[in-house]
Amino acid sequence: MNRFGLLLILMLSTTTIVSAQQRAVTELGEEVILFSDGTWRYANQEVEETKAIPTNPQTFEKDKSASFMLKSKKAKVGFWLDPKQWSFQQATDNPDAEYDLQLKGEDLFGMIITEKMEIPLESLKSIAFENGRAAAPDLEIVKEEYRNVNGIKVLCLQMNGTLQGIKFAYYGYYYSNEGGTVQFITFTSQQLLKSYEKDCEKLLNGLVRMD
Numbered sequence: 001m002n003r004f005g006l007l008l009i010l011m012l013s014t015t016t017i018v019s020a021q022q023r024a025v026t027e028l029g030e031e032v033i034l035f036s037d038g039t040w041r042y043a044n045q046e047v048e049e050t051k052a053i054p055t056n057p058q059t060f061e062k063d064k065s066a067s068f069m070l071k072s073k074k075a076k077v078g079f080w081l082d083p084k085q086w087s088f089q090q091a092t093d094n095p096d097a098e099y100d101l102q103l104k105g106e107d108l109f110g111m112i113i114t115e116k117m118e119i120p121l122e123s124l125k126s127i128a129f130e131n132g133r134a135a136a137p138d139l140e141i142v143k144e145e146y147r148n149v150n151g152i153k154v155l156c157l158q159m160n161g162t163l164q165g166i167k168f169a170y171y172g173y174y175y176s177n178e179g180g181t182v183q184f185i186t187f188t189s190q191q192l193l194k195s196y197e198k199d200c201e202k203l204l205n206g207l208v209r210m211d
Contacts, residue, residue: 053122056146060201060205066080066202066206072112074180077180082202110186114180121146128183132159132161136162138161140161152177
């Protein structure tokens with residue numbers, strides 16, 4: 001894996017369930033959130049919480065070429081993929097992740113982060129965004145919608161930001177139920193995301209519930 005992919009994996013190490021920020025109260029009694037880079041914001045400036053998240057009317061299903069399934073050992077989910085296109089291994093750089101993935105010979109990467117606990121999707125969105133901002137203060141959500149993927153409701157998010165001068169993009173699915181929580185994320189540079197979008201979709205649409 002090249003330096004670019006490793007940088008983004010290390011950033012994903014901060015986008016796990018545990019919050020990476022601290023809260024404080026100003027002399028005027030206003031609560032603020034402090035980020036590791038020295039920036040801050042008022043706690044009542046929520047991450048677009050009042051904005052209704054739209055639902056995509058399209059139904060998404062696993063691609064016919066996705067012939068191999070990765071199974072989570074923590075959450076009751078599986079991930080169908082095309083082994084001719086994607087290489088995968090057990091995650092090594094992020095202790096909270098199960099698998100690292102890469103589109104063979106390309107600069108498109110993936111990661112599967114799982115937890116045993118159930119977390120509401122709205123809360124999961126805020127956690128992922130706030131923790132991502134701890135590493136990339138300019139991180140912004142540029143796309144969000146609910147989707148029906150293989151019969152389950154997922155939150156689709158695209159988040160753009162800058163890390164050590166690299167303009168990156170995360171594009172992923174977030175899902176949670178009583179069987180656990182998963183962040184199924186693809187990532188590359190903002191410049192390349194458009195050309196890789198179909199590859200991202202094919203991989204992400206392999207997410208299935210295992211009962």
